[in-house]
Structure formats: structure tokens, C-alpha cells
Amino acid sequence: RPSPEEAQLWSEAFDELLANKYGLAAFRAFLKSEFCEENIEFWLACEDFKKTKSPQKLTLKAKKIYNDFIEKEAPKEINIDFQTKNMIAQNIQEATHTCFSAAQKRVYSLMENNSYPRFLESEFYQELCK
Numbered sequence: 001r002p003s004p005e006e007a008q009l010w011s012e013a014f015d016e017l018l019a020n021k022y023g024l025a026a027f028r029a030f031l032k033s034e035f036c037e038e039n040i041e042f043w044l045a046c047e048d049f050k051k052t053k054s055p056q057k058l059t060l061k062a063k064k065i066y067n068d069f070i071e072k073e074a075p076k077e078i079n080i081d082f083q084t085k086n087m088i089a090q091n092i093q094e095a096t097h098t099c100f101s102a103a104q105k106r107v108y109s110l111m112e113n114n115s116y117p118r119f120l121e122s123e124f125y126q127e128l129c130k
Contacts, residue, residue: 007128038076062095
């Protein structure tokens, strides 16, 4: 469990929250309560994807991310526009570390501007700061 001081640091920047294992877990639990945890799961999958060294693994992970989060009716489909989805569908044929960048930026921005402020206002977060 984080100290109240540690928890208060999370309100200074969204990146502070994501970089802290307790912060990430707390934010994830909050998103789950709002039925939008696919956003953080997608973001984390992209972070992992960008660290992948092997070209074979890159292709496999790209397809998995696409199947889990991007394609129509995906089990954890994220809310991104049609053009971005199409661009990704083309890019994963020749998977590179940047094929999800546009979607990841969009989802990050969505979380930072919508979910993060609500998280900071939540009773759950307020309790951690006491």
C-alpha cells in the first residue's frame, strides 16, 4: 500500500501515476469500476510491444494487440476512429515498433484528459491520500 505522500505525488502528473506500480494498480481498478479498463490494458500492451526485440515476436504481438483491442467486435475494443483502425490494419502486415503509436497517443490522451481527473476526484483516491 502506498504512503499518503506517495499517493499525493500521483496528482502532479499522469506519468507519475503510470510509472508507480501502486498508482498503476489503483488507476486500473478505478478504470475497471468505470468499465473502461481496456484503455490502460491497451496502453500497457503497446508499452510492452515497443520493447520487443525479435521481429517474429513483434509480428505475433502486433496481431494479438490487433485481435484483442483494434478489430471490430474485439473482446477489449478501444474507442478509436476508423482511419486509425485502417492504418493499423495495414501497418501490422509489416509490423514495426510504431504501428500502434497513433492509437496509443489517442488512448493516453483520453485517459489523461477524462479518466485521470475523475480518478483524482474519486473517493478511492482521496482515501489513499489520507
